Amino acid sequence: MASKSGIVSRLKRRKIQEVLGAGNRMDGRALDEYREITLKTGPMEKTSGSAEVTIGKSRVLVGVKVQIGSPFEDTPEKGVLMCNAEFTPIAHPTFEPGRPGENSIELARVVDRGLRSAEILDFGKLSLIDGSAVYMVFVDIYVLSYDGNLFDAAALAAIAALKTAKRPVHTVKAGVITxxxxxxxxxxxRSPLAVTLAKIGDTFMVDPTADEEEVLDARLTVAFDEDGNICTIQKGGSDGITTEELHKALELAQVKAAELRKHL
Amino acid sequence: MSKAKITTKKKTTTKKTKEKTRFDGRKANELRPLKIESSVLPNADGSAYIEMGRNKILVGVFGPREMHPRRFAKPNEATLRCRYHMSPFSVDPRRSPAPSRRDTEIGMVMNWAIEPAVFLEKYPRSVIDVYAEVLEADGGTRTACINAATVALVDAGIPMRDLVSSCAAGVIDGQIVLDLGDYEDKEGEADVPVAYLPKLGKITLLQMDGILPIKVFTDCVDLAIDGCLQINEIQREALKKKYGISEEAEE
Incomplete structure (x- = not known):
């Protein structure tokens, strides 16, 4: 993504701030308004579960695969959850093919933390032979189009894909897995869902577009479970937020998470 | 997918091909269901989505744009740069998202298949990036990628000499068949992917796996070209739809 110090970004920022001054956004949305959200489960037949989410022009496909693998040494009797994100080069002209960049790693880790903290699975029940064979749940986040707010789209797609996923069943007899x-x-x-707020100047808004993300000062992603508990938080961007701002932001995010949940 | 399932399918294949139909009920010279849609990605200059059998592939075209690093730019023409990539969940078992040697080779042969159709000399020093993302793989992904990439290039407004169409033919249980699916690809005796430029009459992709006598091989190529011509019509339809040209309007 382009740097904030670029001339185009500075012009963009000036325009976005000017509009924000009158309480508006470039695309006419209210500060607490999401773009149109669509969710489709099961588009991919060769996965254990899959879901595609669009938020405005952002589009994220999540494929879940469940297969047998080795457990981690420190948890020999537990199944494994792995989250991975790919920013495909078709998603945006600035996305280049190659090794995952810091943005895709952050996306995968924030979604992963949300799922893990919410304890979405009873990992103890995903072991076939303690210490050598457990079920591994791979959650692959595939970004097909980028126009901001990948966190919320990916978190929603991930939990929707997991909820509809069906894993293979194996039997174990005398150490042989069939x-x-x-x-x-x-x-x-549990079903954690993420809500991302952008802070531009002193104004907070939900569901930032790519332009808003390019010029934002700070970003706050909060994942909530169905009881309204916070499962994970990621603060991003190079400006700080005050405690009063944090309180307000959490209040808004909680309301928005409940709204997002209607799509599940 | 389960091993048990694969075995059952294989049995069916053997039994059914003797009756001259294939495990999915197709005739020997019949394509899989094919669907192509253009302009599907908002951020790409051109794009296409193809479903060829159970293959699901998105292709995005970016450019002509400035070449980075600059020293790779050709002073007299544009560089076509195809990249083939599979999603980790496109196959069973899950594959690593890191590009494989196979991906690199397919990207290269896609380049060779498509290049002759593009007026590269119109855009010296620039690059045209063609990114193919295989979301679900079902045999014959390289041919499906070429079909979608062609439509995406036209969608990007890049002038072309011809529409490249691509299809494989192969031999299963002694019978020559068109457009092999995943099971056939793995169980068959040979697989011959072909890309063809109908107007120029040129074959631009030609590969083969397996063992075949010359006569059978050339018959495979002929059948594959037949398939390419059928696909060419579907590519044209996809593009006509984009520009709102209906069959009647043309007549």
Whole structure:
């Protein structure tokens, strides 16, 4: 993404701030208004579960695969959850092919933390042979189009894909693992959803576009579970926020998370 | 997917091909269901989505744009740069998102398949990036990528000599068949992917896996070209739809 110090960015910022001064946004939305959201589950047949979310022109596809692998040494009797994000070069002219950049790693880690902290799965039940074979749940976030707010889109797509995912069922007899024809739902216990706020000047707004993200001073992503508890927080951007701003932001994010939940 | 399932399908293949139909009920010279849509990505200069059988592929075209690093720019023409990439969830088992040697080779042969159709000399020193993202793979992804990339290039407004169409033919149980799906690809004796420029009469992609006598091989190529011509019509339809040209309006 282009740097904030560029001339185009400075002009963009001036214009966005000017409009914000009158309480408006460039696309005519209210400060607490999301763009149109769509959610489609199951578009990919070769996955255990999948979901595609669009928020405005941002589009994220999540594929969940469940397969057998080795557990981590420190948790030999527990299944494994892995989150990975790819920014495909078709998503935006500035996205280049190659190794994952810091933005895609941050996206994967924030979604991962939300799922992990909310304890979405009983990992103890995902072990086949303690210490050597457990179910591994791969959550692959594939960004197909970028126009801001990938966090909220990815978190929504990830939990929607997990909730509809069906894993293979294996039997273990005398240390031999056999695949059965059965599948069973992953029992998803909690559903964390992320809400991202951008701060430009002194104004906070939800669901920032790519232009708003390019010029923002600070960013706050908060994930909530269905009881309104916070599961994860990520503050980004190079400006700070005051405690009063934080309180207000959390209040707004909580309301918005409840609204987002209607899409699940 | 389960191993048990694969075995059952294989049995069906063997049994059914003797009756001259294939495991998915197709005739030997029949394409899989094919759907192409253009202008599907808001941030790309041109784009296309293709479903060829169970293949699901998105292609985005960016450019002509400035070449980075600059020393790779050609003084007399544009550089076409195709990249083939598969999503981690496109196949079973999950694959690593890091580009494989296979991905690199397919990107290269896509370049060779498409380049002859593009007026590269119109845009010296620039680059045209063609990014193919395979969301779901079902055999014949390289041919599907070429078909979608062609439509995406036209969608980007890049002048072309011809529409490149691509399709594979192969041999299963001694029978020559068109447009092999994943199971056929793995179980068959040979697979011959072809890309063809109908107006120029040129083959621009030609590969083969397996063992075939010359006569059978050339028959495969002929059948694949037949498939390419059918696909060419579908590509044209996808583009006509984009420009709002209906069949009647043309007549």
């Amino acid at each position: 695949l059965t024809k059965k599948t069973q739902a992953l029992k998803i216990l």
